[in-house]
Amino acid sequence: MEERDLEKQFKNFRPQPSKEWQERTLNHLNTVVTDSLNNRNSNTNLNNFFNSITMNTKFKAIVTIATVFTTFAIAGGAVYASNSAMPGDFLYPLDKAAEQVRRTITINPLDKAEFEMGVMDERVSELQKRSEEDGTPSEISNCMSEVEAQQLRLRSRLEEMTQLRAQNRVQAEEQLKIMNKLAAKIQNNEQVLSEVQNRLEEKSGEATQAGELQRLRDSYSEDMETQISNFEEDTGLKVEAKEAEQNQGEETQNQNQAEIKAGEDNGEGEPNEEVQGVQEMNKGDNGNR
Amino acid sequence: MSINRLENRQDLEDLFKWLNEPLYRYIYIRCGYNRELAEDITQDIFVKAWEKRSTFNSSKSTLKNWIYTIARNHIIDIYRKKKVSTKSFDEDIYVKDLNISVEDEVVLADILKNLEKLKEKEKEVIVLRYVQDLDIEEISKIIGKSKNTTKVMIHRAIKKLKYIMNK
Numbered sequence: 001m002e003e004r005d006l007e008k009q010f011k012n013f014r015p016q017p018s019k020e021w022q023e024r025t026l027n028h029l030n031t032v033v034t035d036s037l038n039n040r041n042s043n044t045n046l047n048n049f050f051n052s053i054t055m056n057t058k059f060k061a062i063v064t065i066a067t068v069f070t071t072f073a074i075a076g077g078a079v080y081a082s083n084s085a086m087p088g089d090f091l092y093p094l095d096k097a098a099e100q101v102r103r104t105i106t107i108n109p110l111d112k113a114e115f116e117m118g119v120m121d122e123r124v125s126e127l128q129k130r131s132e133e134d135g136t137p138s139e140i141s142n143c144m145s146e147v148e149a150q151q152l153r154l155r156s157r158l159e160e161m162t163q164l165r166a167q168n169r170v171q172a173e174e175q176l177k178i179m180n181k182l183a184a185k186i187q188n189n190e191q192v193l194s195e196v197q198n199r200l201e202e203k204s205g206e207a208t209q210a211g212e213l214q215r216l217r218d219s220y221s222e223d224m225e226t227q228i229s230n231f232e233e234d235t236g237l238k239v240e241a242k243e244a245e246q247n248q249g250e251e252t253q254n255q256n257q258a259e260i261k262a263g264e265d266n267g268e269g270e271p272n273e274e275v276q277g278v279q280e281m282n283k284g285d286n287g288n289r
Numbered sequence: 290m291s292i293n294r295l296e297n298r299q300d301l302e303d304l305f306k307w308l309n310e311p312l313y314r315y316i317y318i319r320c321g322y323n324r325e326l327a328e329d330i331t332q333d334i335f336v337k338a339w340e341k342r343s344t345f346n347s348s349k350s351t352l353k354n355w356i357y358t359i360a361r362n363h364i365i366d367i368y369r370k371k372k373v374s375t376k377s378f379d380e381d382i383y384v385k386d387l388n389i390s391v392e393d394e395v396v397l398a399d400i401l402k403n404l405e406k407l408k409e410k411e412k413e414v415i416v417l418r419y420v421q422d423l424d425i426e427e428i429s430k431i432i433g434k435s436k437n438t439t440k441v442m443i444h445r446a447i448k449k450l451k452y453i454m455n456k
Contacts, residue, residue: 001454003447009397010419012389017313021328025335029305032336033298 086126087142109161109170113178116154117185123150124189131196137209140200144209144216147193151220158182158227162234172235179231183241186224193217293352295342304352305335311421312360318416319364322401330367334360350430357423357431361413368409403453411446418443 079098082091099119106112127143135143161178164170193213200210228239292303312334317327338345338356345355387394404412417428429439 001451003451006400006447006450006454007419009393009400010415011422012387012393012397013314013401013420014310014387015314015317015324016310017324017328017331021332022309025309025328025332026302026305028332029301029335029339030298032339033301036339 086130086139087146088139109157109164110174110178113154113157113161114181116150116157117178117182120147120150120154120189121185123147124192128192128196131199134203140209141212144213147220148216151216151223155223155227158224162227162231165234172237175231176235176237176239179228179239180242182224183228183239186221187241190217190221193220291353293347295338295345295352301335301339304338304356308353308356309335312356315357315416315421316360316364318401318404318420319413320367330360330363334363337363351427354427354430357417357427361431400450400454403450406453407446407449410442411449414439414443415446415450419447 078091078094082094082098085091085095102115103112106115123143123146127140127147130139130143161170161175165172165175194217197210197213197217200213201207231237232239292300292307294300295304309331313327313331316330316334317324320326320330334356337359341359345352350358387397389397404415407415414428414432417423417431418425423431425436425440425443428443429436432439432442434442
């Protein structure tokens with residue numbers, strides 16, 4: 001048998017569906033079309049109903065603004081509330097998350113170091129508050145762990161700052177301001193940690209934890225003092241425990257006060273040039289009168 | 290009749306009148322020569338075509354090829370779910386009422402019997418080419434192969450059928 005024969009025989013094979021089936025199916029398809037069109041109309045009506053409510057431009061704008069405002073208000077409120085949260089509290093992870101966001105968006109190495117110093121203060125305050133509230137050993141231990149972790153983070157930021165100074169990417173004078181602040185904060189934090197330690201020692205059964213805190217305090221002091229002494233050796237600058245900007249203001253104020261006092265005293269002695277000039281102007285004023 | 294759109298009731302009716310017989314035939318052969326099953330499946334194909342009409346793109350395919358592709362995929366699904374029970378070929382049933390000579394009935398019955406010995410893919414291309422009278426390009430689009438590959442597949446399938454028939 002050849003292909004041509006096969007082709008011819010296949011052409012003979014024309015089985016037909018029944019007429020009845022064809023009519024039945026046509027009716028069925030009509031029903032399917034009718035149903036689908038009805039569904040589409042009802043869907044369209046439903047869409048129109050929702051559209052009339054939701055697609056109104058003013059309504060959409062109001063809903064959007066309200067949603068955004070509410071979201072920010074809730075999120076902002078939660079973050080604010082979390083700021084006073086303590087380790088183990090429900091909102092504490094949010095507080096840490098907010099810190100992490102600040103860490104991520106802070107680019108300047110000096111700002112980074114200053115930020116970590118602030119967080120260290122917060123961790124020490126949390127420990128203090130817990131001890132004042134007669135926190136359980138576990139709660140106190142959590143707070144101490146947080147202080148220790150923050151100490152490591154702060155140290156790493158200070159080291160980073162020192163490295164950048166060695167690469168001339170941070171000025172020694174700028175770093176000095178941070179180190180001055182650090183020195184002041186060390187004193188404050190040591191004081192607070194010492195108070196907490198005393199409180200723990202007074203409480204019966206907390207001697208071990210007091211010992212741990214002693215070790216933590218020594219480690220913190222030693223760590224930070226090392227940073228300061230390294231800085232002084234490298235730069236030849238002298239670190240003083242003071243809040244840089246505030247002390248600058250105080251220094252200026254003190255200097256002014258000293259000059260004023262010197263001016264008053266110089267009524268009898270030799271006035272300095274500036275004070276002398278002012279006095280001469282005053283004399284001129286008096287003469288005119 | 291030839292239409293290339295499916296947008297309203299009339300289009301569906303025209304499509305049905307145009308292709309219900311060839312589609313039925315294709316399904317009838319592919320689904321074990323079971324008349325009732327072929328009718329049910331053919332009806333399902335037209336319903337499916339209407340439901341999926343929004344996916345038909347006349348710039349990419351003809352309506353005829355598109356509905357054959359739906360039918361083919363539907364049959365593959367049926368086979369996958371093993372809904373088709375393959376009957377033994379019975380010439381008394383399958384070549385009746387064809388308005389052909391008794392001699393041709395015998396020959397055709399023999400051909401169809403041997404067609405069942407081919408692989409499903411070989412059977413498919415023979416049916417599309419010789420029973421459905423589709424050209425190479427149409428078949429290639431339905432089975433998703435290139436024209437050359439399709440041509441080779443048909444050639445090999447028919448050669449194999451001839452070999453079995455002449456054995």
